Amino acid sequence: MELWNLYQNNYLIVFVFLCLGVLLPVVALFIGKLLRPYNPYDAKYTIYESGNEPFHDSRVRFNVRYYIFALMFVIFDVETVFLYPWAVAYEKLGIFALIEMLIFVFMLVIGLVYAWKKKVLKWI
Amino acid sequence: MVEELLHSQAGIFNFGVFFLLAVVLLLVVLGFVTYAILAERKVMGFMQLRQGPNQVGGRWGLLQTVADVLKLLVKEDTIPKLADKPLFIIAPVIGFAPAFMVMATIPFTDKLQFADLSVGLLYYIAISGLTTIGMVTGGWASNNKYALLGGMRAAAQMISYEIPLVMSVLGIILLTGSLNLNEIVAAQENVWFILLQPVAFIVFLIASVAELNRIPFDLPESENELVAGFTTEYSGFRWAMFMLAEYVYMFAMASLTTVLFLGGWLPLFSFLDFIPGAVWFALKFTVVIFLLIWFRSTFPRIRADQLMEFGWKVLLPVALANIFLTAIIKEVMNLF
Numbered sequence: 001m002e003l004w005n006l007y008q009n010n011y012l013i014v015f016v017f018l019c020l021g022v023l024l025p026v027v028a029l030f031i032g033k034l035l036r037p038y039n040p041y042d043a044k045y046t047i048y049e050s051g052n053e054p055f056h057d058s059r060v061r062f063n064v065r066y067y068i069f070a071l072m073f074v075i076f077d078v079e080t081v082f083l084y085p086w087a088v089a090y091e092k093l094g095i096f097a098l099i100e101m102l103i104f105v106f107m108l109v110i111g112l113v114y115a116w117k118k119k120v121l122k123w124i
Numbered sequence: 125m126v127e128e129l130l131h132s133q134a135g136i137f138n139f140g141v142f143f144l145l146a147v148v149l150l151l152v153v154l155g156f157v158t159y160a161i162l163a164e165r166k167v168m169g170f171m172q173l174r175q176g177p178n179q180v181g182g183r184w185g186l187l188q189t190v191a192d193v194l195k196l197l198v199k200e201d202t203i204p205k206l207a208d209k210p211l212f213i214i215a216p217v218i219g220f221a222p223a224f225m226v227m228a229t230i231p232f233t234d235k236l237q238f239a240d241l242s243v244g245l246l247y248y249i250a251i252s253g254l255t256t257i258g259m260v261t262g263g264w265a266s267n268n269k270y271a272l273l274g275g276m277r278a279a280a281q282m283i284s285y286e287i288p289l290v291m292s293v294l295g296i297i298l299l300t301g302s303l304n305l306n307e308i309v310a311a312q313e314n315v316w317f318i319l320l321q322p323v324a325f326i327v328f329l330i331a332s333v334a335e336l337n338r339i340p341f342d343l344p345e346s347e348n349e350l351v352a353g354f355t356t357e358y359s360g361f362r363w364a365m366f367m368l369a370e371y372v373y374m375f376a377m378a379s380l381t382t383v384l385f386l387g388g389w390l391p392l393f394s395f396l397d398f399i400p401g402a403v404w405f406a407l408k409f410t411v412v413i414f415l416l417i418w419f420r421s422t423f424p425r426i427r428a429d430q431l432m433e434f435g436w437k438v439l440l441p442v443a444l445a446n447i448f449l450t451a452i453i454k455e456v457m458n459l460f
Contacts (some may be wrong), residue, residue: 003130003132005130005132006131009130009131009132009138009142009239010239010240011239011241012138012139012142013137013142013146013228013238013239013243014225014228014239014247016139016142016143016228017146017224017225017227017228017238017239017356018221018225018235019143020143020147020150020224021144021216021217021220021222021223021225022217022221022454023226024150024220024224025216025217025220025221025365026217028197028361028364029361030184031367032197032198032201032361033201033362034196034199034256035197035198035358035422036199036201037195037198037200038200039200040202044202045202045204045205046204046206046207047204047207047266047267047268047278047357048270048351048356049268049269049270049355050266050351053180054206057206057267058266058267058268058269058271058272059264059267059272060269061419062276064203065274066278066279066280066450069277069283069284069432071279071285072285072436073283073286076287076440077286077287077290078288080290080291080294083291083294083447084246084294084297084303087294087297087298087447088297088301088302088303089301090298090301090451090454091301094455095455098448098451098455100453101448101451102448105444105448107318108443108445110212112436112440112441116436116437119225121432121436121437122429122431122433123428123429123431123432123433
């Protein structure tokens, strides 16, 4: 019961930090709203393009490489999800777990080498 | 008193007390940001053989940042007509909130810590990754070509360097057997992890500079090519929120580096332990901050292709090798 309370309180603090993190921008922007001037005209509300007239939508298609890097990120992030508990419990698991993890990481490294050879990691 | 409160039933009263304490921390952090910006400008000034700010607030320019913040507060706020308004407004909040949230779990001294989570390190890493979303949202919502490029670069860079950052820390977890930051500091009683894990420290330092979007890795807002990156369309206090997030994150990252590698509040030599832990923490923290400022005035910005290739081809294999080297050495040590 005691520990449960401690646990709850610790996550309550995290929640407090979340509230403050959201409140600070909101309050600061609200105070700013009371202080700052407001005199709009059309030219102010155009998009900045180094002085040119902005032309068509900016949400263009972007390089597919970003997508491939995102995929690589997902693979290696999932790998770290497995590595973390392994590292914490390593004392108890011993050499067997080490070999298992080496095999697991080796398979992912093959993927990295493959991507490397396929020039996926080359940014143009 | 706080100890009792932590063990009592969680409720609205606890919430209020924690809230007030967190507000105090927030004010301390804002004070830090104010003077970190000044310190950065001053140190960079001296490194480039010039004065830095020296007009507002006496010879040392002590009120320069305060004046800058006031200027931003009374600046007109424009949201472009073509921008996606809800996303545009919410982006600085998404950018800032995680930067402050990670602070909840950092132990400043053995007494002064907010949430003593058993998964403190994991919490830090998980939450700090969210800042990227704020940047991409800001870049996307602006409907500006520079902003979109900056936002996409921010995403690519931060996810690429997140992996080595997370993996470099694994060596420490192997040695400690815990994700709790207090236990990690306690494990450095005899030797700091910077000596036991030098490779991890170097990888962590490089990756953390990249995560902070500071020179030499400040491609998301490289001002000579992308105007101001993802903040191009932001003005006034909305822009200030992004900058604030950056410096708050710098505070958090420097604290984490201190806790993980420099022994947190532990003294340099055990006979120096009459000096309070807070002073030790502040000293080490200042060294890390100075290092970050020093980097900024020393290194040129690297190119986008170099950045990505360095992250994936150098840092990631080195970090992976470090994990297994640590595990094997630990296993060999156990044999004897």
